[in-house]
Amino acid sequence: MEDITDPSFRYVCKMFGADFMYTEFISSDGLIRDGRSSVKKLDLFDYERPIGIQLYGHIIESMVDAALRAEEAGPDLIDLNFGCPVRKIATRGAGAGMLQNIPLMIEMTTAIVKAVKIPVTVKTRLGWDDNSKIITEVAERLQDTGIAGITIHGRTRSQMYRGEADWTLIGEVKNNPRMKIPVIGNGDVNGPERALMMFDRYGVDGIMIGRATFGRPWIFREIRHYLDNGEILPEPTVEEKAELALLHLEKSLEHKEGKPAIFEMRRHFSNYFKGLPGFRETRLRLLTSTEVDEIRAIIGEIRDKWGGCRFDRSTGIYGI
Numbered sequence: 272m273e274d275i276t277d278p279s280f281r282y283v284c285k286m287f288g289a290d291f292m293y294t295e296f297i298s299s300d301g302l303i304r305d306g307r308s309s310v311k312k313l314d315l316f317d318y319e320r321p322i323g324i325q326l327y328g329h330i331i332e333s334m335v336d337a338a339l340r341a342e343e344a345g346p347d348l349i350d351l352n353f354g355c356p357v358r359k360i361a362t363r364g365a366g367a368g369m370l371q372n373i374p375l376m377i378e379m380t381t382a383i384v385k386a387v388k389i390p391v392t393v394k395t396r397l398g399w400d401d402n403s404k405i406i407t408e409v410a411e412r413l414q415d416t417g418i419a420g421i422t423i424h425g426r427t428r429s430q431m432y433r434g435e436a437d438w439t440l441i442g443e444v445k446n447n448p449r450m451k452i453p454v455i456g457n458g459d460v461n462g463p464e465r466a467l468m469m470f471d472r473y474g475v476d477g478i479m480i481g482r483a484t485f486g487r488p489w490i491f492r493e494i495r496h497y498l499d500n501g502e503i504l505p506e507p508t509v510e511e512k513a514e515l516a517l518l519h520l521e522k523s524l525e526h527k528e529g530k531p532a533i534f535e536m537r538r539h540f541s542n543y544f545k546g547l548p549g550f551r552e553t554r555l556r557l558l559t560s561t562e563v564d565e566i567r568a569i570i571g572e573i574r575d576k577w578g579g580c581r582f583d584r585s586t587g588i589y590g591i
Contacts, residue, residue, distance in 0.1 A: 275485070277312075277535065279522035281319050283515060284484060287492040290477075292322050296352045299328030299337035313344040314526070321347040323392065327355060329364035331379045338383045338391075348419065349387060351380060353395040356428045367428035370399040373409060381416040390419035394457070394479075397440050400429040410444045414452050422479050425458035432482070435459060442473035455479050462490070462584075463497030470498075486542020488515075506582045509547070509589070513574035516543045517567060530561055540566075544573060546582055547589060 276284075281292050294312050301309030315322055324346040328334045338349050353376055355366030362368060369376040384391045393413050398404040410421055423444060425436030436458025445454040453476035460466050461483040469478055483490055493504050507515070519539060523532040540557045544550055553573060560566050580589045 275538075277523070278314060278316065278319075278526045279519055279532075280484075280488070280539070281322075282522045283488045283519050284491060285319060287489045288495050289488075289491045290321075292319055293325045293350055294322070294346075296325040296327050296355065297337070297341070299326055299330070299333040302326070302337040302340055303333055313341065315344055315346060323348040323350045325350040325352050325394075327352040327360065327365045329368065329375075331375070331382050334379055335382050335386045338387050342387045342389055346389065348390040348392055349383070350392045350394055350422075351383065353393055354422075354424050356396070356426075356431045361428055367396055367399070370396060370403070370405075370409075370428060373405070373412070376409070377412050377416060380413060380418060384417040391417070392420040392422065393418050394422040394424070396424045396426055396428055397437065398427050400427050403427075404440060406440050407443050407447060410454075411447065411449055414450060418452065420453040420455065420476075422455040422457055425456065438469060438473050441475065445474050445476070453477060457481065463494045463503060466494045467498060486539060486545060506584065509544070509577035509580045510574050512543050513570050516540060516570050520563070520566065520570075524563065533561055533563065533566065536566075540570075546587065547573070547577060 276293060276295050284292060297309050297312045298306070313324065324341040324344060326334060326337050326341060326349060328337065334351075341349055352366055353369040355361065357366065360366035360368065364372060380391070380393060395406070395409070397406045404427065406423055410423070413421060421444075423441045425438045425441055426432070426434070438456055438458070441454070441456045444450060455477040456469055456473060456475040457479040460469060460478050460480050466478055469475060480490060489507055496502060496504050516539070520532070520536055523536050526532070527535065537558050541554055544554070547553075553569065556569050557566065560569065577589065582589050
């Protein structure tokens with residue numbers, strides 16, 4: 272979720288009822304060296320709470336120092352990312368690379384839990400590859416370090432984001448009599464029905480949603496409504512999506528200003544209006560414009576043309 276879960280996106284996710292959010296993950300090395308982009312990610316706002324700061328790294332001393340620095344920013348917890356599969360992270364031994372050095376993972380987690388005064392949680396995967404799905408044992412060992420909760424993505428590092436997430440081992444961890452801490456499942460939860468199925472089938476304490484939020488931050492409202500009432504809410508109209516895209520843009524400009532804000536909004540614009548008939552040309556304009564007023568005008572055109580239309584997920588088309 273790098274370059275996704277910045278303050279502007281967290282703002283719109285909170286609007287739609289996200290219960291708990293995390294910052295983009297922050298390099299421990301970048302943080303302790305006062306790297307500008309790393310320090311900027313420590314910015315938190317009261318409306319976001321509860322919120323966790325997510326750290327990654329492969330050196331114990333650096334991670335402990337970074338955790339202490341992050342604690343000063345006032346998060347509700349610190350989350351250790353032992354799950355990022357990206358090559359440049361994992362091959363350095365950080366993120367999911369920790370799954371190849373469990374003793375170091377345990378030693379690092381223990382040191383951080385002892386160093387800070389706020390709760391520490393962990394996010395990880397089933398294992399490094401299909402031959403090392405060790406999450407059941409690793410979860411117990413992590414619990415013994417004193418962490419307050421664990422989130423498990425139902426894929427190995429080797430899978431990256433390919434194939435289907437396997438929740439059976441997540442269920443095994445949750446139903447292990449030794450496990451007392453909350454177990455949160457992650458992977459392929461893309462709508463209300465699937466969320467309910469994961470709660471019912473595997474008994475997890477919570478669900479983390481990542482990629483399914485792209486261009487669809489209202490997924491949190493959809494899931495909450497379905498869990499409470501058993502009803503599927505209609506998709507927002509194009510007019511509502513346009514107004515949300517404009518609000519998201521303004522929030523992005525508040526935090527990043529100018530071209531950096533525009534560049535990082537491009538992936539959101541594409542997803543907000545994905546599936547609109549004949550959208551290709553308009554999408555190209557959205558993705559190449561560097562002028563804020565021009566972008567606002569293009570979104571206004573989309574709103575005026577498609578206003579009351581809604582996307583029908585069962586048919587994959589827009590209609591009135």
